[in-house]
Amino acid sequence: MIEIDYSTDLYSGTAIDSAVQVYSDYASFELDKTNEAYKVRITKTGEFDEKTIADEFSNYALGATIEERQSEARPAPEPVTGER
Secondary structure (H helix, E strand, O other): OEEEEEEOOOOOHHHHHHHHHHHOOOEEEEEEEOOOEEEEEEEEOOOOOHHHHHHHHHHHHHHHHHHHHHHHHOOOOOOOOOOO
């Protein structure tokens, strides 16, 4: 088992949940949350070693967090008015 703390300042809880769904075929996950971190315990269930799963899980969670925050930061498009 590998335990990793993901800072709540850096990672989105939604992204952590998405990563769990994506990698659930390769490992089992136990999740806890403190004020400072999402604690994730990873135990392999398949052929890949836990370090590889943890690395890929972390990359996915970070990428999903970035995508989520970028979409939140984009302004809504202005409505088109008038005729052209």
